[in-house]
Amino acid sequence: MTNTEQDRWSRVKGRLRSSVGEDVYSSWFARMDLESLQQESVHLSVPTRFLKSWIQTHYADRVLSCWQAEMPEVHRIDLTVRSAARCAAPVRDTHAAPAEPRRDDQPRAAVQDMSRSTASPAPASTNHDALGGSPLDPRLTFASFVIGRSNTLAHAAAKQVAEGRHGDPVMFNPLYIHSGVGLGKTHLLQAVTWAGNSSPDRKVLYLTAEKFMYGFVAALKSQTSLAFKEALRGIDVLVIDDLQFLQGKTTQAEFCHTLNALIDAGRQVVIAADRPPSDLESLDERVRSRLAGGLVVEMGQLSEDLRLGILKSRVTAARAHHASFDVPQPVLEYLARSITHNGRDLEGAINRLLAHSKLNAQPVTLEMAEREVRDLIRPQEPKRIKIEDIQRVVARQYNVSRADLLSSRRTANVVRPRQVAMYLAKTLTLRSLPEIGRRFGGRDHTTVLHAVRKIEGLVAKDTTLSDEVELLKRQLQE
Ligand code: ADP
Numbered sequence: 215m216t217n218t219e220q221d222r223w224s225r226v227k228g229r230l231r232s233s234v235g236e237d238v239y240s241s242w243f244a245r246m247d248l249e250s251l252q253q254e255s256v257h258l259s260v261p262t263r264f265l266k267s268w269i270q271t272h273y274a275d276r277v278l279s280c281w282q283a284e285m286p287e288v289h290r291i292d293l294t295v296r297s298a299a300r301c302a303a304p305v306r307d308t309h310a311a312p313a314e315p316r317r318d319d320q321p322r323a324a325v326q327d328m329s330r331s332t333a334s335p336a337p338a339s340t341n342h343d344a345l346g347g348s349p350l351d352p353r354l355t356f357a358s359f360v361i362g363r364s365n366t367l368a369h370a371a372a373k374q375v376a377e378g379r380h381g382d383p384v385m386f387n388p389l390y391i392h393s394g395v396g397l398g399k400t401h402l403l404q405a406v407t408w409a410g411n412s413s414p415d416r417k418v419l420y421l422t423a424e425k426f427m428y429g430f431v432a433a434l435k436s437q438t439s440l441a442f443k444e445a446l447r448g449i450d451v452l453v454i455d456d457l458q459f460l461q462g463k464t465t466q467a468e469f470c471h472t473l474n475a476l477i478d479a480g481r482q483v484v485i486a487a488d489r490p491p492s493d494l495e496s497l498d499e500r501v502r503s504r505l506a507g508g509l510v511v512e513m514g515q516l517s518e519d520l521r522l523g524i525l526k527s528r529v530t531a532a533r534a535h536h537a538s539f540d541v542p543q544p545v546l547e548y549l550a551r552s553i554t555h556n557g558r559d560l561e562g563a564i565n566r567l568l569a570h571s572k573l574n575a576q577p578v579t580l581e582m583a584e585r586e587v588r589d590l591i592r593p594q595e596p597k598r599i600k601i602e603d604i605q606r607v608v609a610r611q612y613n614v615s616r617a618d619l620l621s622s623r624r625t626a627n628v629v630r631p632r633q634v635a636m637y638l639a640k641t642l643t644l645r646s647l648p649e650i651g652r653r654f655g656g657r658d659h660t661t662v663l664h665a666v667r668k669i670e671g672l673v674a675k676d677t678t679l680s681d682e683v684e685l686l687k688r689q690l691q692e
Pocket residue numbers: 354358359360361362365393394395396397398399400401402524527556557558561
């Protein structure tokens with residue numbers, strides 16, 4: 215890539231950014247790269263199939279016109295998925311997806327019994343009903359889910375899954391959503407389940423990891439484990455919440471089989487957990503890599519706008535049953551500003567205001583709100599940023615592994631992210647240069663100093679890089 219080409223690409227990105235706005239830009243285009251530039255055609259790449267298809271359906275014209283504004287001769291945009299070196303091919307479990315269920319004597323007997331009693335082989339759907347999902351909360355639907363910068367991608371992916379029809383090809387599998395607590399994972403997963411189950415020919419099963427564990431263990435005890443497995447295989451979409459709670463060797467082995475069987479059969483799997491697949495330490499390496507082989511999306515902290523939106527949506531929901539309940543705008547703004555940590559506290563705040571105003575037959579005021587939610591408000595302390603967080607966020611943004619950042623590899627695609635990470639470590643933490651050097655695979659402090667100076671110099675003149683650095687800082691400080 216020549217410098218002129220890079221400059222043009224920077225300018226096109228700038229146009230794109232101002233044309234679609236910062237939020238959309240950072241959700242969909244931040245990881246788009248220029249691969250090559252011919253006379254009339256431009257070759258761009260993105261890291262996932264999902265991004266590719268989303269950009270193609272929603273933004274193809276926009277991307278083209280931004281190029282044409284810069285280079286009128288461009289007539290075609292080729293968008294491809296670049297292969298990420300770190301993303302190993304999905305690993306197949308050797309026990310996976312047996313065409314026939316394994317021959318365990320006792321479970322077989324159980325199935326035979328069942329088929330005898332129904333006079334014909336039990337169809338999967340009978341078993342499915344017997345399986346029983348975890349209870350769903352009727353309020354957790356797409357209609358009540360508020361979209362903001364931190365969840366746009368997760369929402370779009372969930373929506374895509376929910377709108378799939380029986381027999382449709384699956385675009386990304388599994389869909390893996392992770393975030394801290396109270397940021398909307400369960401809401402999104404249940405929304406997928408509600409939406410899917412409203413279509414008659416589709417079976418969506420929502421299970422918490424605990425339900426999976428106890429359902430499975432119980433099924434084993436009652437010797438119907440085969441029926442249980444069969445039932446699982448009879449569904450179109452399996453949704454598993456809070457995967458971090460999945461424990462125990464047998465359960466994990468079974469989870470692994472189920473996952474492989476479903477994915478290989480083209481069924482959709484959706485998973486939520488409080489951490490990325492690579493951090494699920496208790497899970498087998500093969501399962502982790504299978505999980506990482508689909509679309510992994512993180513949901514970030516709720517921004518103030520998003521918090522305000524969630525509060526409003528909660529008030530609207532409450533008003534369906536309590537028509538006289540009303541929360542004035544200044545109170546909503548106060549709550550959105552002060553309850554910063556998670557969606558559960560927002561929900562709790564509205565519940566308290568509702569209870570209070572009902573019990574005392576009083577309208578909601580700012581004073582009352584301050585009193586009622588005092589304990590939900592945590593003191594604002596600036597977030598302490600850890601070097602590991604910096605390495606994780608930088609690695610993700612540049613599509614390299616954290617190990618690459620710490621390694622001694624000197625290829626360009628690793629050197630720059632490593633320098634950026636060191637620069638951020640120096641500017642966002644109080645760590646000394648030698649300490650940072652140690653944390654980056656035992657490098658010398660002069661290496662760190664060099665990296666810091668280098669990035670300082672580049673940021674001053676390279677707008678793309680300075681935007682990238684800004685974006686990283688924002689992600690880390692949120
Ligand atoms: P998690 O499963 O990630 O811990 P939940 O899905 O249980 O979080 O969300 C906690 C609360 O916050 C729920 O009441 C949920 O409805 C609400 N919430 C979180 N994100 C959103 C959102 N984007 N729109 C509407 N409500 C939300």
